[in-house]
Amino acid sequence: MCEDVSFFNFSIHKIISKEQSYLNQARIRLLYYGLFLVFIASGTLFISVYFQGQHLLAYTAGFLMLYVAVLFKALTYRPNWFRISHALLIAGTLINFSIVYVSLQTINIVTVQAVIVVIIFSYYMLGQTWGLVYSLLNTVPILFFLLIDYSNGYVIHIKPDKIDQATIIISLFANFILLIFIHSHLYTSFLKNIKQLKESGEEQAALNSKLEKAIEKAEKSTQAKSEFLSTMSHEIRTPLNAVIGMSNLLMMGSPRPEQKENLEILKFSANNLLAIVNDVLDFNKIESGKLVFENISFNLAELMNNVCGGQKLNAKEKGLEFTLNIDAKLNNKVFFGDPTRITQVVFNLVSNAIKFTTQGNVWVRVICLEDRHNKVTVKFSVRDTGIGIEEINRCRIFEPFTQESLTTTRQYGGTGLGLAIVKRLLDLQGLHLNVLSRIDEGSEFSFNMELPVSTAVIDEGTDTPSGETKQGGSTGLKVLIAEDNMVNVMLMKKLLSKWDIIPTIAENGERAVEFMQYGNFDIILMDLQMPVMNGFDAADEIRKMADPKKANVPIIALTASAMIDIKDKVFEAGMNDYVSKPFKPNELLEKIQSLVALV
Known part of the structure; x- marks a missing residue:
């Protein structure tokens, strides 16, 4: 109370304040x-x-x-x-x-x-x-x-x-x-x-009334933002699906060297655009607080080789030496966690290292710090000999849509979302990202992650080499494709013909239901956003059919939507799986084969 009152004060007004009750x-x-x-x-x-x-x-x-x-x-x-x-x-x-x-x-x-x-x-x-x-x-x-x-x-x-x-x-x-x-x-x-x-x-x-209105307004704003991103994602991903898909088809047709080079540039540019779209959508999902981490088994050594496989080529094109070191103690172990998020973190760190390094080396190390039988502490580190980061800017680089400086953005491009996503993904798991950097000497990003581990040993002889897909069992399959976009229809026809799969096209969900009533199909590829009847309603109608064989036909959703709960909605509608557009041909074929084999 009133610490500034003089000892000779006798006034009551100086010892009473409005802050008191x-x-x-x-x-x-x-x-x-x-x-x-x-x-x-x-x-x-x-x-x-x-x-x-x-x-x-x-x-x-x-x-x-x-x-x-x-x-x-x-x-x-x-x-x-x-x-x-x-x-x-x-x-x-x-x-x-x-x-x-x-x-x-x-x-x-x-x-x-x-x-x-x-x-x-x-x-x-x-x-x-x-x-x-x-x-x-x-x-x-x-x-x-x-x-x-x-x-x-x-x-x-x-x-x-x-x-x-x-x-x-x-x-x-x-x-x-x-x-x-x-x-x-x-x-x-x-x-x-x-x-x-x-x-x-x-x-x-x-105040509570105003707060409720503000919360309601914020929720509506968030919902509007999510719907906007979903719509824009669908509109951007749909043509990207055709661009990337056609590039894959043309490259599968043994093009001439100069054509192959042009196709690789086309595919590279399309994938870059897709990566930007995915970064924005991933960041929106993280910021909404609806990101859920999986807990599935995976082979860490194999995961790191897959993540860094494509990056080695990017580094080689820039004349950089790329080195991946994986601790031998981590081989042949079954880990449990979210391999998708680990991939996302490592991929962004490695991409940044390559992007901001003009000459020299990029090192990726995965080290076993502590092995406690059922849990292993792993250190991931990515080091480069790039431009480095000024100490004053080390906090800014983790802000969304922000890079170290305007000059950096103009010279190297990018959205500035990579490190923001990395930071937030690690924060959500209670992990800390360490940064060591010197100007013109390079940077090192590292983090430690504790992963549960099984005592089982991976059988290395059962893996299918990356990029190769077993096509046995797909020949002669009857596939109903519900798709309203004619470019995507043409793409699917050409793609399925290479796998000797017989496609039937339905231009909307209502036609897909009619085809199922009068015909027999091994599997359905269902687009979700279609006129007349959407994919969700069409799947619901098919599941209600009297014929058990038709009612239980496998359905794979094909979606370019970025709605956070799209996966849940797909399964609630009775569909068996989903593939995001633009999709990888091998991923789609593997899902078709696995679902047909279960029938």
């Missing part, structure tokens, strides 16, 4: 004016009993007058009403005790009144607990005195003082004034406090 303000006022009244009353009593020769009462009144003056000065300098109230009540209790047992050696209306004043003051100032304590301290000694006086008569070797009628009148008048003042002052403050609470409650209700 009405009740505390009232308590300070009560002490301020109450101490002043007690000082006057004790001074008047001192004069009265002193000239009557009542020395014990005179000493008591004189002590009370000086004590009250000290408390008044303490209040106007450091207004700690709680401590001052205790000090005053302790003094009042001792004075009541001394008057009954020493000064008067009797109980009269004045002593009873003084006890009542102490009891009321203690409850108003300090609350129920301390009020009870001071009530007992003042009443028990009086009751004890009455018992002694009744049984044997109270006698000590000190002659009691005798007070005249004038002193009694002064004492009664002072006590009545104090009682009235305490009640009226505190009653008024209680009313103001109740009014303040009511006003605060009304203000809180108004």
